[in-house]
Amino acid sequence: MTQSAQASPSPSSSPRRKPPLTTLGHPRLGKVSPPVTPDMLKAPWFLPRLERMARAMEAHGGIGIAAPQIGWFRRVFLMVEDVPLEEASELEEDVPGHLMWLDEAMEEENPEEEGPEEDPGVEEAGQAGEDMAGGNTGEHLAEEIREEEDPQATTQRLVVWINPEVTEFSPALGWAWEGCLSVPGWRGWIRRPLTVTVKGWGLDGRPYSRALAGWNARVFLHEFDHLDGVLFPQRAMHPSHLVTLMEFARRRRWPHDWPAPGARDNLPGTMYLPPPAPSVAPDATKVFPATSMPDPDWWHSLWPDPQGVMALTGVRPGQHVVDICCGDGWFTVPLARLASPGRVEAVDLLPDMLAATERAAQQAGVNNIRPLACDAMTLAPHLEQPAQLAVMANTFHGIPQPTEFCRAVAQALAPGGRLAILNWHARPQEETTVLGKPRGPKTALRLTPEQTRALVEPAGFRQERVEELPPYHYLSVFQRLG
DSSP states (O other): OOTTTOOOOOSOOSOOOOOOOOOTTOTTTTSOOOOOOGGGGGSTTHHHHHHHHHHHHHHTTOSEEEGGGGTBOSSEEEEEEEEEHHHHHHHHTTOTTBGGGHHHHHHHHOOSSOOTTOOTTBOOOOOOOGGGGGGTTSSOSSOSOOTTSOTTSEEEEEEEEEEEEEEEEOSOEEEEEEOOTTSTTEEEEEEEESEEEEEEEOTTSOEEEEEEEHHHHHHHHHHHHHHTTOOGGGGOSSGGGEEEHHHHTTGGGSOTTSSSTTTTTOOTTOOBOOOOOOOOOOOTTTSOTTOOOOOHHHHHHHOSOHHHHHHTTTOOTTOOEEEETOTTSTTHHHHHHHHTTSOEEEEESOHHHHHHHHHHHHHHTOOOEEEEESOGGGOGGGOSSOEEEEEEESOGGGOSSHHHHHHHHHHHEEEEEEEEEEEEOSOOGGGOEETTEEOSSOGGGOOOHHHHHHHHGGGTEEEEEEEEETTTEEEEEEEEOO
C-alpha cells in the first residue's frame, strides 16, 4: 500500500530527516538477530528506538518494518494490522503491543538522547537509495487499496512484536506479490500460509498469543523472516517469480500465466488462492504397499539425526535434488538445508504428505523445497531440469516394478546423476524393534543390499557404495550410466 492510501498511525508530526535503512547486501541483514532481554524494555533507549522504526516505516511508505532494517539487530518488528471495526474495541485490551500509547510514553520519558546505555546490538544503517524516495519502493506488500474494499469496514493499528514466535501454520497456502524496504526496486510472487498462530511480548513485557489470518498473517511472516535473516527473494519458488518494479508496472502485457498461474492478474494487496488439486485415487500400482507414513514418535526416535543421514547421500550445495515419496518431510527438510541454494523437489502422490512437508519447511525456515504431486513412474516431465540426485527413503521395498521404476528415475536424472536408496535390512520384523515394538515392513518385503543392487543396475545404474546405518538400515548409492 502506498503511504497516501495507508492510514498508518503517525508517531510524530514534526518534520525529520528520513531515517536510513539497511538493504540487501548488508553483512548482518542475513543473520539471525538475538532476542530482547527483559531489562531492555525499561532501558531509556528502547522506546526511542521503536519510535525511530515507526518514523522509518512511515517515511518510506511501508506497512511493516523489522528492527534489523534500521540497523538494530534485535527480535522486534512493527506492523500495520487491519482490524474489523466491530472488533477493534474488543481487541485493544488483548493486544498489549498496540502502539496507540507510544506517543504518550515518549512524552513521559522524553529522552532527548539515547544515552550511554544504548543497545550494543545497534549498527549504523546505510542510507536508502534514491528510488526509495517518497515511499515509491517501500515495503509495499500491497501497493494499492483494493477498490472493492469498503474503507469503512476496517480500521488499522500499529502493533509491536517483541521476541515473536510462530507456533502453528495452516496447511492452506496463498500467493501474493511482496516488496521490501530492504530490497528496493523488486517484487516477488511469494507463497505463504493463510493463517498462523503466533506469540510474543507486548511493550510491557507481558506475553500474549494471537491468531492471524489473510494479509495480517502474511505481513507478520514477512517481518518475522527479517529476524531470522531471510528476505523475500529467498522465499521465491523460482527465479522467474522475482521481477523489477519497471517490469512489474508492465505486467498487463505478460502472458496470462506468467510467471505463474494467477500472478499477472493478482491485484496488489490481495492473495491468489490456487484451485484445489484434483484428488488422487491411490491404488496398488501407484501407492506402494507397506509404505504408509510411520507414527512420528517412533520414526523420529529411530532417526534422531536426519541431516547426518542425508549427508551420507553425497548431496552438495547447489544441487537439484528429488526426494521421492517424501512423506512428512522428516528427511526432505535436512536434505534441502544441505542442497541450499539448490532446490529439492518433494514428490508424493498424497496431498496430505505434501502439506505436511510444506509445514515442516515453514517451521524450519527452509525455503528451497517445491512440493510436487505426481506419480514417480512419470517423474521426468514434471521437472524443469534434470536432477543431480534422487533420494528414496524406506519405500523401495514396496515398489511393484522396481526396475521399471528405476528406469523412470534415470530419465529424471542428469548424466552421472545419483540415486540414493535408504532401506531396511532383510531381518525379521520382530527383530527390528523401536520403542519396544516391532517396526518396519513385513519380513517378506525386505531386501538385502545385494537384492537392491540386482534390481537397480539393469535400469542403467552402477552401484558406487553401500553405507551401514545401524541399527536396522543401509544406504545404497548408485550412479546413472551415460
